[in-house]
Amino acid sequence: MKDFHIDREARGAIQLIKLSGSLDMYSFPRLESQLSGMFEQGLIRVVLDCRNLDYIGSAGLGALIGFAKQAREKGGDVKLLNVPERIYKIIELLGFTKVLQVHETEEAALGSFAS
Amino acid sequence: MKTPDQVRVKKTTGKMEIATPGDVSYLAYIRTMVTELARQVGFPEPEVAKIEMAVDEACSNVLEHAYARDKQWRWQHREPEIRLEIRTEDGRLVIEINDHGQGFEFDKFQPANLEHRVAEMAPGGYGIHIMRKFMDEVQYSSSDQTGNTLRLVKYLKKS
Numbered sequence: 001m002k003d004f005h006i007d008r009e010a011r012g013a014i015q016l017i018k019l020s021g022s023l024d025m026y027s028f029p030r031l032e033s034q035l036s037g038m039f040e041q042g043l044i045r046v047v048l049d050c051r052n053l054d055y056i057g058s059a060g061l062g063a064l065i066g067f068a069k070q071a072r073e074k075g076g077d078v079k080l081l082n083v084p085e086r087i088y089k090i091i092e093l094l095g096f097t098k099v100l101q102v103h104e105t106e107e108a109a110l111g112s113f114a115s
Numbered sequence: 116m117k118t119p120d121q122v123r124v125k126k127t128t129g130k131m132e133i134a135t136p137g138d139v140s141y142l143a144y145i146r147t148m149v150t151e152l153a154r155q156v157g158f159p160e161p162e163v164a165k166i167e168m169a170v171d172e173a174c175s176n177v178l179e180h181a182y183a184r185d186k187q188w189r190w191q192h193r194e195p196e197i198r199l200e201i202r203t204e205d206g207r208l209v210i211e212i213n214d215h216g217q218g219f220e221f222d223k224f225q226p227a228n229l230e231h232r233v234a235e236m237a238p239g240g241y242g243i244h245i246m247r248k249f250m251d252e253v254q255y256s257s258s259d260q261t262g263n264t265l266r267l268v269k270y271l272k273k274s
Contacts, residue, residue: 022146025175026139055146057171058241066238086164093165094245095233 002054006034014045014110020052023060031060035067035078044076047109051082061096068100077101081109116151119144130202137182137195137214139175146171149201149210156203157271165249166208166269170199172242173212173265181216181263203271207251210267218257221265 004027007018015038023031038046048064050056068078079101083091091097103109118124122144123134133148135141149170153163174197182195198213221243226232229244246253252268 022143024139024142024146024171025178026142055143055167055171057142057168057175058239058245059175062237062239062241065233065236069236069238086160089161090164090168093248094241095230099233099236 002052004030006031008034011047011110014047014113015043016047016049016106016110018049018052022055023053024055024057025059028057028060028063032063032067035063039067039070044071044074045113046071046076046078047081047103047106048078049081049106050084050087053084053087056087056091061091061094065096065099077113079103079109079112081106116144116147124148129204130200133199133201135197137178137197137216139178141197142171142174142178145174145197145199149199152201153208153269156208158208158269162269166210166267169246169249169267170210170212172245173267174199176242177212177214177216177263177265180219181214183217206271208269208271210269212265212267213262215262218263221255221257 002021004021004023005019009016017034019031021027035046064078071077081103083102088097088102101112103112119141121136122141125132131148131152133145135145146167150163150167153166158166177197193215195216196214200211202209224243226240226243229241229248232240232244246267250267251270252266254266255263257263
């Protein structure tokens with residue numbers, strides 16, 4: 001069990017958030033707080049790097065989808081990067097990949113905001 | 116793995132019992148124990164991931180709803196606790212999750228369609244969908260004598 005960590009870096013106008021550990025009902029309020037604070041500052045272009053994420057529950061998924069919806073209403077988005085296969089299969093089965101953009105490279109994720 | 120303080124674990128042949136305080140900080144421990152057992156009995160990794168998520172959703176629901184602070188739950192004098200009994204029988208994994216919080220009418224609860232919720236980008240309300248989608252059987256019972264028990268079953272299919 002790895003502790004949940006959030007690291008944030010700016011890539012121009014895009015916020016790259018690196019997640020590690022488990023995103024569950026215990027940890028998701030921390031991500032929620034981070035994203036809420038960013039949105040209040042108008043930082044609504046977000047890429048979540050999930051390379052080191054080992055679990056995501058519906059509380060975390062719900063929070064992500066909710067923030068993506070809010071961001072889109074203001075011209076931004078929340079996109080996923082480097083989703084581990086184990087997690088990708090789960091979110092694909094549940095249909096979340098139909099509404100959340102998932103990218104395999106940082107370049108593609110960052111570049112997708114320009115189009 | 117090391118058993119955290121305040122957690123009771125009892126292992127016998129083909130069965131494991133776990134009792135943890137009713138607190139979200141124990142969810143990771145529960146997931147670890149359940150996934151280890153699911154792997155040991157031979158579930159392939161994609162199925163282990165589904166079992167992990169279903170159990171996590173079940174326990175999260177207990178904490179969010181059954182033990183919600185604004186509800187009158189059973190045996191208020193007792194500290195909230197989640198008890199799991201995990202056993203293998205007849206080619207299936209049976210996981211029973213018991214609490215003594217507020218019960219609800221599980222069978223009458225008909226959440227909105229999963230596809231619609233996702234399409235609407237709803238921020239929550241996915242837990243029961245996930246349990247029903249990822250497990251082969253989901254049953255709920257509630258009584259003043261035994262508390263609330265959610266029974267999740269996954270068949271160990273031979274490939």
